[in-house]
Amino acid sequence: MENFEFCVPTKYIFGQGVVEQVGATVKSYGYKKVLLVYGGGSVIKSGLLDKIKSQLKDEDIDYYELGGVKPNPRADLVYEGIKICKEHDIEFLLPVGGGSVIDTAKAIALGALDDGDFFDFYLKKRKPTKALKTGCVLTIPAAGSESSASTVITKEVDGKIIKTGCGSPLNRPIFAILDPEVTYTVSPYQTACGIVDMMAHIMERYFTNSTHVTVTDNICEGILRAIIENAPQVLNDPTHYESRANIMWAGALAHNNICGVDRVQDWASHHLEHQLSALYDCAHGAGLAVIFPAWMEYVYKHDVNRFAQFAVRVFNEKMNFNNPQTTAVAGIAALRRFFKSLGMPLNFKEIGARKEDVPVLVNMLGVDENTKSEGHFVVLYKHDCEQIFYNACDYQD
Amino acid sequence: MENFEFCVPTKYIFGQGVVEQVGATVKSYGYKKVLLVYGGGSVIKSGLLDKIKSQLKDEDIDYYELGGVKPNPRADLVYEGIKICKEHDIEFLLPVGGGSVIDTAKAIALGALDDGDFFDFYLKKRKPTKALKTGCVLTIPAAGSESSASTVITKEVDGKIIKTGCGSPLNRPIFAILDPEVTYTVSPYQTACGIVDMMAHIMERYFTNSTHVTVTDNICEGILRAIIENAPQVLNDPTHYESRANIMWAGALAHNNICGVDRVQDWASHHLEHQLSALYDCAHGAGLAVIFPAWMEYVYKHDVNRFAQFAVRVFNEKMNFNNPQTTAVAGIAALRRFFKSLGMPLNFKEIGARKEDVPVLVNMLGVDENTKSEGHFVVLYKHDCEQIFYNACDYQD
Secondary structure (H helix, E strand, O other): OOOEEEEEEEEEEEOOOHHHHHHHHHHHOOOOEEEEEEOOHHHHHOOHHHHHHHHHHHOOOEEEEEOOOOOOOEHHHHHHHHHHHHHHOOOEEEEEEOHHHHHHHHHHHHHHOOOOOOHHHHOOOOOOOOOOEEEEEEOOOOOOOOOOOEEEEEEEEOOEEEEEEEEOHHHOOOEEEEOHHHHHHOOHHHHHHHHHHHHHHHHHHHOOOOOOOHHHHHHHHHHHHHHHHHHHHHHHOOOOHHHHHHHHHHHHHHHOOOOOOOOOOOOHHHHHHHHHHHHHOOOHHHHHHHHHHHHHHHHHHHHHHHHHHHHHHHHOOOOOOOOHHHHHHHHHHHHHHHHHHOOOOOOOHHHOOOHHHHHHHHHHHOOOOOOOOEOOOOOEOHHHHHHHHHHHHHOOO | OOOEEEEEEEEEEEOOOHHHHHHHHHHHOOOOEEEEEEOOHHHHHOOHHHHHHHHHHHOOOEEEEEOOOOOOOEHHHHHHHHHHHHHHOOOEEEEEEOHHHHHHHHHHHHHHOOOOOOHHHHOOOOOOOOOOEEEEEEOOOOOOOOOOOEEEEEEEEOOEEEEEEEEOHHHOOOEEEEOHHHHHHOOHHHHHHHHHHHHHHHHHHHOOOOOOOHHHHHHHHHHHHHHHHHHHHHHHOOOOHHHHHHHHHHHHHHHOOOOOOOOOOOOHHHHHHHHHHHHHOOOHHHHHHHHHHHHHHHHHHHHHHHHHHHHHHHHOOOOOOOOHHHHHHHHHHHHHHHHHHOOOOOOHHHHOOOHHHHHHHHHHHOOOOOOOOEOOOOOEOHHHHHHHHHHHHHOOO
């Protein structure tokens, strides 16, 4: 068990109808001038955005607007948001949407009080020391950005597309309004992508070389089982409140780090996937469904027993005590079957990725054979990452 | 799944050697004048208190001292602490100890900025609206007070001993320094009492009528299993770092409400036990080992399947699908066996309680047959509570 510091100051406001409390919540913190950040279609169509605007008006809170955030959010809109904040002395960011919207708002919050380029924080050139506060209304359970310390933004730098994250305690929203009813309109495909993403957030933490991590292992496995149990019902009946609620809460816990406090975490699969979604603009969750099992197959021999534990405790596979490796492999197969049952892709072709781009993806990832690697469970150099991409490409059901 | 608000602003500073960071941590929050609160023997004997005082001196932090907190902490010392705070304009409470010490500090923090009697908050006559901040150094994993919203104090009012709690978000410490090595010197008996207490904190939440609470059920069961798995090693080898660490982290999670956010919780067993420790000054954990299984036996027929789930998932009992009631009962028996394996008492005699006092205990509890009840899983009136006390009294191994 590793030493750690852990603090989630985010106030979760969770449940049926809590979306009626947005205005009052912002007011309770004393903010008078906020920037509403949102995407496109559904928050407008559903009337949610109008509802929130009207709440803000009722509370005499001035708001500016920045709409049009897209999946795999780009830096351009962040610069625009920073400009609005500086020009109008914005005090608070209020994103209404999924991970892309919240990540964009977090990036704006980092840039709003800074004189340099906010993307420096993402390129790890500088560490953020101050930020505007953010509070969010979540509409898509997936990224865990509602209470995570991280934000991911994509930018083209010198002709190269860079999708990368910035982690800082400053990024944790001060409140997260989680109303499961708001997620009724999330499409089956997006719902499934979200489920894969939250499972990946747990698995990136689960596969570790840190030992004696019983409490957290059990929490990881328990939340994974809860997701697996609730997922079919969410897809069969999109307005099933209770399963929507369990999935929504699981998504928050999957990435607020309660699942990873005590260990060295991996994150290679996420970084490999970021290149896919950066290059092809596929959904992050879809990319993870392709990459994560391929990563597992490539690394599981490093700790067969941990993968067997995963198979037995998460997917109820039978332990083969004579040959734990078969159990480990069965767990990876069970994960793929589960992803497939959600309608998720399992290879390159199904997300529109191409074999001949693997060298490009590896180059974007920025690994080499000596000093620049990915992952911690197994440290992966260039040829390892390349092989995982090729395996993910070639996988046949 | 119930609606909820959930916020744990406590910064956990966890691990080997973190006790060296107490002074620097207090300083990082800018406090210059603190009240050190502690108990008696072990923090002094072990040198921990001197170490912390010397850290405070090194950081130029003025400190006052209030020692002598006893288990089942009394109001007298709280009044003394409040006086010190008011006289010396104390800015911050720094308890070093177990639950009794931290609960005392929380009570002082509530009273220090109040003009009335702090015990009003415990008698629910008034709600606290302000408090000094508290940060703690935990030495006994048990009460979960290091990050909980509650504090329990005992006071004699009009000749009647009242042991009762006050819950408020104001009570959550701003930091909790959890160094498992500090717990090496906790005696086997106190360690076992702590283990029972943290298990009880989870079980008070686990037994609920709220439905569709998969995520949290799995977390509850997982932490209980982790406690059960690590407990024997902690008792066999008190300086086994990894099991001490798992138990310590489990104790914090057991009571910060991550195990209970989404449900109506019970708490009858705790309230029944409070009368035992108030009257006989027995350890709270020991009293819970006697009361909790007796409560379970009295109520399990209300939801046999939930008790069967507990038996199967926490104690690996086999499900009897023809007769789930036998599984439910087997789970209660397994819990008692586990408590006994820790050296815990299972009936009145073993904690020095007496059958003839049951009417006194019930009177202290303050229940009647109409309006004043205990518990939520099953609502218990006077005759129910009486019967549970009698059953706990008569239990024979």
